[in-house]
Amino acid sequence: MNKPLQEPTVLILTALVDEPLHGYGLLAEVERVSAGRVRLRVGTLYAALDRLTSEGLVEVESEEVVSGRLRRTYRITSAGAGALAVEVDRMAALARTAGARLRGRGTAGTPTLAPGGAR
Amino acid sequence: MTAERRYRLLLRAYPRSYRSQRAEEMLDVLLATEDRRGTWSGVSEAVALVRHGIALRLHRPAAGLSIPASTALAGVALLLMLAVLGAQQLTASGLRGLGLDGYPEAWGTHDLWADPRWPVQALWMVTGLALLLGRHRTAVAAAWAAAALHSWHLVVVSATTVDLPWPGNVGDSHWVATGGAAQAGWVLLTVAGAAMLGGPASAARARSTLPARRWWRVPAAGLVGLALTSVAAASAYSLLGIGQVRLVEGVRGPVLPLVLAAAALTTVLLRAAHGRSALVTLGLLGTVPIAARWSDPLGVIGGGVALVVAGYALGSRARRPEPSTPGAP
Numbered sequence: 201m202n203k204p205l206q207e208p209t210v211l212i213l214t215a216l217v218d219e220p221l222h223g224y225g226l227l228a229e230v231e232r233v234s235a236g237r238v239r240l241r242v243g244t245l246y247a248a249l250d251r252l253t254s255e256g257l258v259e260v261e262s263e264e265v266v267s268g269r270l271r272r273t274y275r276i277t278s279a280g281a282g283a284l285a286v287e288v289d290r291m292a293a294l295a296r297t298a299g300a301r302l303r304g305r306g307t308a309g310t311p312t313l314a315p316g317g318a319r
Numbered sequence: 320m321t322a323e324r325r326y327r328l329l330l331r332a333y334p335r336s337y338r339s340q341r342a343e344e345m346l347d348v349l350l351a352t353e354d355r356r357g358t359w360s361g362v363s364e365a366v367a368l369v370r371h372g373i374a375l376r377l378h379r380p381a382a383g384l385s386i387p388a389s390t391a392l393a394g395v396a397l398l399l400m401l402a403v404l405g406a407q408q409l410t411a412s413g414l415r416g417l418g419l420d421g422y423p424e425a426w427g428t429h430d431l432w433a434d435p436r437w438p439v440q441a442l443w444m445v446t447g448l449a450l451l452l453g454r455h456r457t458a459v460a461a462a463w464a465a466a467a468l469h470s471w472h473l474v475v476v477s478a479t480t481v482d483l484p485w486p487g488n489v490g491d492s493h494w495v496a497t498g499g500a501a502q503a504g505w506v507l508l509t510v511a512g513a514a515m516l517g518g519p520a521s522a523a524r525a526r527s528t529l530p531a532r533r534w535w536r537v538p539a540a541g542l543v544g545l546a547l548t549s550v551a552a553a554s555a556y557s558l559l560g561i562g563q564v565r566l567v568e569g570v571r572g573p574v575l576p577l578v579l580a581a582a583a584l585t586t587v588l589l590r591a592a593h594g595r596s597a598l599v600t601l602g603l604l605g606t607v608p609i610a611a612r613w614s615d616p617l618g619v620i621g622g623g624v625a626l627v628v629a630g631y632a633l634g635s636r637a638r639r640p641e642p643s644t645p646g647a648p
Contacts, residue, residue, distance in 0.1 A: 223348035228355075242349050243367030246341065247374070254520055256453070259527045263592060269347040277527075 205287045208248055211238055213257065213276055213284040220261040220275035223249075249274060257283055322353055329365055332372030386517035389596030391525035394515030395450055396584055396601050398462055399534075401512060402447025403541035403580040405440035407573040410545055412437065414553075420571075421556030433489035439469045439509065446512075450526060451538065455519035462513035469509040473502055504608045511604060528592045540583035544576030 205213070208230075215221060215229035223245060230240050240248075252258040257280030261273045276284070326349045330342050349364075386394075412434045414420040434440070442465035449458035468486075475483045516522050552571035588594035588601075 223344060224351040227348065227352055241364045241367035242345055242352060243364065243369075243371040245348075246345060247367075247371040253527070254523065256523065256527065260592070266347070269343040271347060272344055 204290060205283065208238070208240060208244060209252065210284065210287055210291075211240075212245070212248055212252065213280055216258065216274060216276040217281070217284070220273045222271050222273045226274065252280065256280075322350060326350065329368045330372070332369040332376075334372070334376050337372075337375055386515070386521040387593075388525060388528065389593035390515050390600060391517050391521040392528060392588070392591065392593050392597035393600035393604070394512050394517070395522065395525045395529075396588060396597060397508065397512040397604060398443070398446050398450060398458070398516060399537050399584065400577060400580060401443040401465075401509065403538065403545075403576050404573050405443030405447075406538075406541060407545055407548070407576045408434055408440045409437060409444070410549060411571060414549060419553065421553035433487075435485060435487040435489075436469075436472060437489075438487045439465055439472060442468060443509070447538065450522070451535065453523075453526065455522040455526070458522055459513075459516060459519050462509075462516055466510040466513040469506045473506045476502065501608070504610070507607055508604060515600075528594075529587060530590050533590065534584075534587045536583040537580050537587060541576045541580035544579040548572075548575045 211230045211234055212226060214233050215226055221229055223242070226249075227240055227242070227245060230238055230245075249258060253260070253274075256277055258274050259277050261275040263270060263272050265271070323346065326346055327342075330338060330345060333342070411420070415422070416433070442461050446458050446461040446465060449455070449461060472485060472487070475485045516525075548571060584601075585598065588598050591597070
């Protein structure tokens with residue numbers, strides 16, 4: 201059984217699903233995807249990118265020099281999309297189980313995943 | 320202290336080899352992030368950078384050689400070509416053993432079918448197959464095993480006063496491969512392939528830069544060449560007779576499979592990042608077996624080592640980003 205992905209990893213992979221992004225774009229997209237809850241540090245981002253690249257979940261799509269500095273664009277691989285899909289299924293199953301138990305306890309209705317949704 | 324100087328200072332926590340590849344990219348992101356957020360991220364960012372840098376220093380061998388991307392890519396390409404060569408040589412041996420090579424039966428060549436270098440040829444093929452399947456640890460292990468075995472084979476065939484053991488000898492009668500410049504040239508390419516591939520991580524990085532689904536064309540082209548060569552050689556013996564042995568032996572050789580595989584490889588590399596630098600390195604290394612036919616072994620080895628060093632230098636140069644200029648990212 202695959203080890204569950206950590207939240208920053210899930211967020212990075214999710215951010216790359218729609219389009220390849222460079223480092224700064226990834227930080228902004230992770231923040232947007234998490235509705236502002238997660239602001240990755242640059243050191244954390246690159247530690248995660250190194251690991252994801254070595255595991256073949258993410259790869260460098262292109263390199264260009266912008267304002268004298270190298271800028272790499274990263275994209276999710278098919279293996280990365282597969283790993284994300286497995287994690288999403290796992291999270292959905294967990295959410296269903298938790299929701300069912302909470303409903304049985306009578307303390308919760310339909311849980312909302314909307315950002316800022318107060319219950 | 321300016322933001323750029325502050326971040327450059329923090330990035331010194333990273334190993335030099337990592338900084339040479341990533342520092343400018345990370346600096347770009349750090350400055351852009353600070354610009355967007357309006358303030359520097361403070362202690363937490365500094366801690367994240369230093370922690371990652373120290374982790375890399377602790378987990379990377381300090382004296383480890385950093386393989387330039389184009390050099391590792393040239394190593395992958397070279398080992399694929401050697402796999403095609405190995406397939407050609409093993410097939411030729413197999414056909415000979417089965418009596419399907421077109422030689423007259425009276426020659427009894429099937430009694431002498433086993434090329435003593437078959438363990439090296441098999442390891443070349445294992446390396447190529449492992450690279451294609453993404454088994455990078457296996458590929459690196461097989462490449463180094465081939466390099467060690469091929470080097471030992473050169474010692475065995477060069478030894479004139481002692482009889483050294485060699486695992487490739489089959490049966491009572493076997494080919495006696497001779498030492499010399501030609502053998503040394505191929506040994507050099509085997510060792511160079513393993514050295515340029517680096518470890519499993521650099522092999523994986525190099526392979527990931529190749530366009531997926533396209534590089535299977537390389538062994539496919541080699542196999543087509545192999546099939547054509549095998550059929551053509553046997554047919555040529557039937558048509559031309561034994562008077563044209565040299566011509567037919569030329570047809571049977573590895574030239575056609577290697578040329579077709581090289582053509583496929585070139586089209587793949589032209590689409591890959593660092594592919595052009597890898598092609599230059601590969602082209603330089605390709606001169607080794609040619610030069611070997613007119614040179615002494617030491618000259619070939621010396622020249623080959625110089626070419627590998629040149630390959631590393633070329634790869635490093637291609638990888639280095641342009642000098643940074645002050646200004647907004």
